[in-house]
Amino acid sequence: xxxxxxxxxxxxxxxxxxxxxxxxxxxxxxxxxxxxxxxxxxxxxxxxxxxxxxxxxxxxxxxxxxxxx
Numbered sequence: 611x612x613x614x615x616x617x618x619x620x621x622x623x624x625x626x627x628x629x630x631x632x633x634x635x636x637x638x639x640x641x642x643x644x645x646x647x648x649x650x651x652x653x654x655x656x657x658x659x660x661x662x663x664x665x666x667x668x669x670x671x672x673x674x675x676x677x678x679x
Contacts, residue, residue: 642660
């Protein structure tokens with residue numbers, strides 16, 4: 611999603627999601643501007659690469675309790 615066009619082109623689509631009783635997962639989120647937009651749109655899930663690179667399972671399990679998730 612290109613940051614400059616995402617809000618105008620996706621807002622009407624995202625607005626229909628709650629009425630369907632479904633959540634949605636964003637993909638290809640490349641920056642904090644896109645993350646902020648998707649959080650305001652009540653996106654259920656975002657990819658984690660903005661927060662951390664891929665971790666081994668043992669490291670992820672160690673950090674997960676601290677995350678509040």
